[in-house]
Amino acid sequence: DTGVSQNPRHKITKRGQNVTFRCDPISEHNRLYWYRQTLGQGPEFLTYFQNEAQLEKSRLLSDRFSAERPKGSFSTLEIQRTEQGDSAMYLCASSPGTAVWRDFGSGTQLSVL
Amino acid sequence: LAKTTQPISMDSYEGQEVNITCSHNNIATNDYITWYQQFPSQGPRFIIQGYKTKVTNEVASLFIPADRKSSTLSLPRVSLSDTAVYYCLVGPNTDKLIFGTGTRLQVFP
Numbered sequence: 001d002t003g004v005s006q007n008p009r010h011k012i013t014k015r016g017q018n019v020t021f022r023c024d025p026i027s028e029h030n031r032l033y034w035y036r037q038t039l040g041q042g043p044e045f046l047t048y049f050q051n052e053a054q055l056e057k058s059r060l061l062s063d064r065f066s067a068e069r070p071k072g073s074f075s076t077l078e079i080q081r082t083e084q085g086d087s088a089m090y091l092c093a094s095s096p097g098t099a100v101w102r103d104f105g106s107g108t109q110l111s112v113l
Numbered sequence: 114l115a116k117t118t119q120p121i122s123m124d125s126y127e128g129q130e131v132n133i134t135c136s137h138n139n140i141a142t143n144d145y146i147t148w149y150q151q152f153p154s155q156g157p158r159f160i161i162q163g164y165k166t167k168v169t170n171e172v173a174s175l176f177i178p179a180d181r182k183s184s185t186l187s188l189p190r191v192s193l194s195d196t197a198v199y200y201c202l203v204g205p206n207t208d209k210l211i212f213g214t215g216t217r218l219q220v221f222p
Contacts, residue, residue, distance in 0.1 A: 004156070033209065033210075035210075035212075040214070041214060042198075042200055042212030042213050042214055042215050043157065043210075043212045044212070045209045045210065045211065048209055056209065091156045091157075092156075093156065093210075099206075100145065100147065100159075100162045100206050101147075101159035101162070102157075102159065102210060103159075104155075104156025104157050104158065105156050106154065106155050106156055107154075107155070107156055109154075
């Protein structure tokens with residue numbers, strides 16, 4: 001197992017376009033988390049799944065953001081009508097349900113021009 | 114979730130022991146104290162977790178006093194590769210992680 005995989009690593013888009021990121025968690029990890037991180041700040045929680053169920057969403061996750069985890073495996077995070085303020089690193093993490101740690105991916109760096 | 118306070122930055126030299134203290138005055142009974150390390154352009158990496166007293170692993174030690182209102186991450190004999198941001202988190206294990214701004218540790222040769 002190579003850890004949590006995120007694709008793409010970098011994404012440049014124009015304001016108003018839609019973007020989608022993918023996260024492949026460590027197999028057998030039933031929990032999957034999405035975070036957003038801007039320069040100089042710690043990661044901010046966006047949402048998390050237990051298997052295919054989305055259990056919590058942050059208020060940061062506006063209507064333009066949607067996350068899915070079909071079949072409880074990989075997850076996608078879509079941002080519609082991107083804005084310059086959406087520019088950030090989007091991090092995915094996974095863990096077994098009872099684990100004390102989270103395994104993070106290397107993130108997708110989004111730049112909205 | 115308990116708020117944490119930690120120094121914004123710290124400097125050290127190779128071979129020295131580094132202690133990073135985190136304050137969490139409002140820690141709850143079911144909260145654990147967890148530390149993560151993050152290098153540029155990478156996701157955070159779990160270092161250590163504790164509930165009370167002392168915990169040690171191959172990377173670091175975590176000291177927690179009896180009142181649990183603070184904790185200290187101890188990195189023995191740091192090297193240049195320990196230059197990173199270190200986050201102190203407090204919360205239940207089953208919950209989402211809430212990160213602060215962390216402590217930027219710079220290790221000099």
